[in-house]
Structure formats: structure tokens, C-alpha cells
Amino acid sequence: MSWQAIGIFDSGVGGLTVLRELTKALPQEDTIYFGDTARVPYGTKSPDTVIRYSQEIASFLIKRDIKLLVVACNTASAVALPTLRRSLPVPVVGVIEPGAKRAAEVTRSGVVGVIGTSGTIRSSAYSRAIKRLNPDISVLAKPCPLFVPLAEEGWIDNDVTRITARLYLEELREAQVDTLVLGCTHYPLLKKVIAEVMGPDVTLVDSAEETARTVATILQEKSMLRPPAELGNHHYYVTDVPAGFIRVGNRFLGGKLGDVYQVSLDDCRLSTEKD
Amino acid sequence: MSWQAIGIFDSGVGGLTVLRELTKALPQEDTIYFGDTARVPYGTKSPDTVIRYSQEIASFLIKRDIKLLVVACNTASAVALPTLRRSLPVPVVGVIEPGAKRAAEVTRSGVVGVIGTSGTIRSSAYSRAIKRLNPDISVLAKPCPLFVPLAEEGWIDNDVTRITARLYLEELREAQVDTLVLGCTHYPLLKKVIAEVMGPDVTLVDSAEETARTVATILQEKSMLRPPAELGNHHYYVTDVPAGFIRVGNRFLGGKLGDVYQVSLDDCRLSTEKD
Numbered sequence: 313m314s315w316q317a318i319g320i321f322d323s324g325v326g327g328l329t330v331l332r333e334l335t336k337a338l339p340q341e342d343t344i345y346f347g348d349t350a351r352v353p354y355g356t357k358s359p360d361t362v363i364r365y366s367q368e369i370a371s372f373l374i375k376r377d378i379k380l381l382v383v384a385c386n387t388a389s390a391v392a393l394p395t396l397r398r399s400l401p402v403p404v405v406g407v408i409e410p411g412a413k414r415a416a417e418v419t420r421s422g423v424v425g426v427i428g429t430s431g432t433i434r435s436s437a438y439s440r441a442i443k444r445l446n447p448d449i450s451v452l453a454k455p456c457p458l459f460v461p462l463a464e465e466g467w468i469d470n471d472v473t474r475i476t477a478r479l480y481l482e483e484l485r486e487a488q489v490d491t492l493v494l495g496c497t498h499y500p501l502l503k504k505v506i507a508e509v510m511g512p513d514v515t516l517v518d519s520a521e522e523t524a525r526t527v528a529t530i531l532q533e534k535s536m537l538r539p540p541a542e543l544g545n546h547h548y549y550v551t552d553v554p555a556g557f558i559r560v561g562n563r564f565l566g567g568k569l570g571d572v573y574q575v576s577l578d579d580c581r582l583s584t585e586k587d
Numbered sequence: 588m589s590w591q592a593i594g595i596f597d598s599g600v601g602g603l604t605v606l607r608e609l610t611k612a613l614p615q616e617d618t619i620y621f622g623d624t625a626r627v628p629y630g631t632k633s634p635d636t637v638i639r640y641s642q643e644i645a646s647f648l649i650k651r652d653i654k655l656l657v658v659a660c661n662t663a664s665a666v667a668l669p670t671l672r673r674s675l676p677v678p679v680v681g682v683i684e685p686g687a688k689r690a691a692e693v694t695r696s697g698v699v700g701v702i703g704t705s706g707t708i709r710s711s712a713y714s715r716a717i718k719r720l721n722p723d724i725s726v727l728a729k730p731c732p733l734f735v736p737l738a739e740e741g742w743i744d745n746d747v748t749r750i751t752a753r754l755y756l757e758e759l760r761e762a763q764v765d766t767l768v769l770g771c772t773h774y775p776l777l778k779k780v781i782a783e784v785m786g787p788d789v790t791l792v793d794s795a796e797e798t799a800r801t802v803a804t805i806l807q808e809k810s811m812l813r814p815p816a817e818l819g820n821h822h823y824y825v826t827d828v829p830a831g832f833i834r835v836g837n838r839f840l841g842g843k844l845g846d847v848y849q850v851s852l853d854d855c856r857l858s859t860e861k862d
Contacts, residue, residue: 350632351626356831358827358830358831360828364851458733458736458737461733464631464732472750472754475750479747552636553635556631
């Protein structure tokens with residue numbers, strides 16, 4: 313049983329920040345990463361569509377006999393987790409709860425900011441998760457839809473990004489949050505500019521590390537960890553041609569990306585729901 | 588035969604700028620618009636994926652007995668047109684050739700600029716189309732990937748958009764283009780800022796009008812126009828839930844959007860190509 317891989321999926325390449333922390337914490341584990349690059353991004357799409365996509369990907373990974381599923385996409389974690397937990401035979405770990413837990417532990421003032429895609433923020437998933445842990449914490453959430461295209465354009469430290477960050481983060485600064493959750497896997501790439509705009513007294517919370525810790529705890533409790541002497545293998549599946557994923561992914565993982573396979577949505581038929 | 592509708596598709600809501608010109612030129616025609624909102628954007632995706640999506644949508648529209656297909660998406664026009672023309676039983680009109688034709692007619696200096704998504708620019712489709720018309724014209728093409736998210740964020744006239752436009756358009760200004768093709772259906776929304784950055788001596792070419800004229804010419808030649816006394820009906824299909832499309836679409840069409848139906852990709856199975 314413990315020789316099964318950990319499955320992990322994201323709408324694209326962003327979830328590799330979570331995979332990186334996972335392989336740091338558990339180098340002995342095999343992983344299967346799925347990036348839905350043909351349908352990225354999820355952040356601007358409706359909950360119904362994101363749930364449907366997540367189920368399709370989860371089925372694909374379950375057929376590959378994974379022992380645990382990590383939903384590395386904030387949008388999918390925000391809207392699809394209950395559905396996936398109900399329907400899958402393995403533990404499902406999202407990135408929202410670990411990020412929320414860390415924020416609740418770290419804040420001293422009790423005023424926490426959360427930034428993410430429109431889909432993640434609209435779902436209120438971070439606010440609810442933080443308030444479940446401590447109802448006295450005030451949570452201010454702000455969508456920053458331009459941060460993903462800016463990060464993908466490689467404009468991680470120029471005037472456009474700085475002015476955009478100032479416009480988006482102004483309210484959070486005025487509200488004097490002391491903790492800011494980077495509620496999207498791309499945002500750590502803009503950490504420098506975000507930290508500069510928020511100032512030195514604000515702690516930035518990146519969910520990836522805490523998510524890796526949660527996975528380690530669950531597998532340990534279930535005695536499903538591989539022996540630490542082993543070294544895990546890593547496989548990657550994407551839905552668009554792999555070139556773009558390989559280029560950006562190697563930047564994310566420091567050139568250590570393994571084989572990437574393309575998966576296609578075959579036999580798709582368009583049918584009308586309301587016709 | 589002439590009572591058949593005109594089919595028109597785009598990756599999302601942007602193609603409504605083309606539909607608007609089409610209904611202005613041919614108010615008597617029925618139209619069926621398809622926006623692939625669950626998989627938008629196409630501009631960052633590979634040619635193979637965009638061709639596959641275009642074929643799926645074209646099949647859907649052909650089953651609805653259209654008499655002509657307008658590919659209102661620049662990315663799909665750039666990469667999928669030959670495939671669609673080979674496989675479909677109706678005339679297929681893209682937005683690239685009409686835009687290229689207009690640019691070749693309008694330029695006096697013989698130096699033309701083209702801006703679009705990464706996919707459109709990488710395809711060199713505009714450059715090839717312009718050079719087919721007049722090999723003496725120099726074409727400078729520049730991808731502007733942040734323009735679509737800026738337009739969708741509604742930042743059509745602020746500092747971020749202005750600085751972004753200056754960064755993207757600098758090379759084209761230095762090269763002294765006298766004509767600039769807006770090679771993406773979203774870009775007309777940023778026309779004011781783009782015109783300001785390029786200066787009064789540069790003519791901006793928007794493909795939508797010329798595309799509508801091409802459609803009118805083809806239908807007239809084939810005697811497939813409806814009698815001018817009629818008033819056309821307009822139907823809309825989208826792949827994500829319609830709310831976002833309806834909101835933005837009404838802005839594009841001045842509140843005149845008709846019924847929008849959601850279409851789902853049912854019975855999709857993920858299968859591996861290289862496993």
C-alpha cells in the first residue's frame with residue numbers, strides 16, 4: 313500500500329510550488345502531478361465548471377492508484393473539496409485549510425488579509441476556514457486577478473507590477489492587517505513586490521509548506537509513508553502540449569522536472585443542457 | 588437555404604465585437620454565437636489544442652445547420668482555419684485576412700504593426716497574410732498578453748494600462764509604423780490608451796468591420812442573403828455558466844444580448860496518449 317504515489321493537481325504550472333515543498337518534506341515519496349494546461353485558468357470560471365474539471369482529473373489519478381490526493385489549486389480547493397471528499401476513496405488535502413491554519417497561528421493583531429483569484433475570493437473559503445479556527449479574527453479578502461498574468465509574463469519586479477500591487481493592496485494596508493495569505497500558487501513569485509508594498513511588519517503566509525506538513529502527518533498516522541531511505545519518482549501529466557509547462561516548470565523546480573506526458577480529452581461530445 | 592443562420596465562435600465574449608458589426612451590416616440574418624467560456628483563453632494554448640477545440644465547436648454549429656462560419660477568435664483564425672476549411676461543408680471566414688487586407692490598403696509608409704495574444708503572434712498569420720497582399724510591406728508583430736486581463740479587469744484607462752501599453756508598444760513606435768492592427772477582439776476596448784501611446788499619425792485597424800463586409804460579400808455572391816425586410820434572431824451558447832458572459836456581453840452589445848444557453852462537454856474521458 314505504501315508504494316502508491318501521492319497524486320497532486322493544479323489548473324496549470326502553479327501547483328509545482330506545492331510539489332516542491334512536498335518533495336522537500338517527503339523525498340522518499342513517488343508523486344504524480346496533473347496540470348490542466350489546456351483549460352487553465354480556473355480562477356475566472358464558475359464553481360460548477362471547476363468542480364466538473366476537478367472530478368475528471370481526480371478520476372484519472374485514482375485510476376493510477378494514488379494513496380492521497382493534494383488539490384494544489386486554490387480555486388479548486390475553495391469550491392471542489394467537499395465533492396471530492398465525498399466521492400473519493402483516499403484522503404484529500406487542499407491548500408486552503410493549511411494556509412488558514414498558519415494565518416490563525418501567526419496573527420497577533422487579529423486582522424488577517426487574504427489575496428487570491430476572483431474565484432477563490434468569491435468562495436469566501438479562506439475567511440470561513442480562518443473563522444472556524446478563531447471566530448475573533450477579522451478577515452479582509454481581496455481578489456487580484458492581474459497577479460497571475462503578471463507572474464506568467466515574468467514581470468515580477470517592474471513598475472507595472474508595483475503600481476498594480478499598490479492599487480490592489482491599498483485597502484489591506486489601510487486596514488492594518490499584520491498577516492497576508494498568498495491565496496494563489498502563483499503569488500509567491502511576486503513575493504518581493506508584495507512584501508515591499510505591505511511593509512516589514514506584515515507576515516506573508518505561503519500555503520505550500522503547511523500543506524506539505526499536513527500530508528506528512530496524514531500519511532504517518534495511516535502508516536502509509538515509504539521508508540525514508542527510498543528516493544521517489546515523479547511523473548507529470550498535462551492536457552496541453554508539454555513545451556510551455558516544461559519551460560516554466562523547470563524554472564519553478566530548479567531544472568529538476570522529470571518526464572511530462574500529454575493527456576487528451578478524447579471522445580468529447582458537445583451536448584446542450586437547455587436546448 | 589437562405590433561412591439558415593450564420594455561425595460565429597470565439598474563445599469567450601470578445602467575438603461579440605465581430606457579431607455587433609455583423610448585425611449592423613446584415614440586420615436580417617439569424618446568428619448563432621458560441622463562446623467557449625469554460626476553456627477561455629485560447630491565446631496561451633498550443634495550436635493542437637486550439638485546433639481540437641475549434642473542430643468541436645464547428646461540429647456543434649454545423650449540426651445546427653449554419654450556412655457560413657465566422658471564426659471571430661484571432662488565435663483560432665491564426666491556427667485552425669486551414670483545418671476547418673478542409674473539413675467543413677460551408678464557407679469559413681476568419682478575422683485575420685480581413686484585418687490584413689485593411690492594413691495593406693491603409694498604410695502609406697509600408698511599415699505596419701500588429702499586436703495580439705502570444706498564440707496569434709507566434710503563428711505569424713497576420714504577417715503572412717499582409718505579405719501575400721503586398722510583399723513590400725514590412726510587418727512588425729508584438730505580443731501583448733496583459734491587454735486581455737487588463738480589459739477584463741475593466742482597467743481601460745488607468746496608469747497600469749498606460750505604462751503597460753508604453754512598454755509593449757515602444758518598439759513599434761520606434762519603428763515608425765503608420766498602421767497598427769488590433770489583432771485581438773478585446774483590444775478595441777483599450778483603443779483610447781493605445782491611440783494615445785501611438786500618437787495621431789497612426790491608423791488603428793479593427794478587423795471586425797472588414798470581417799462583416801467579407802461575410803456580406805460571400806453570402807451575396809452565393810445568393811444566400813435573407814430578404815432585407817426580415818429581422819434576424821440571435822442565439823448564444825457558452826460552455827461555462829452564462830452569468831459572466833451575460834454581464835460582459837450586455838456591455839459589448841449595449842444591453843441587447845438575447846437568450847444564452849449553456850452547453851456541456853459530456854461523457855468526456857481522460858485518456859493518455861503517451862502512457
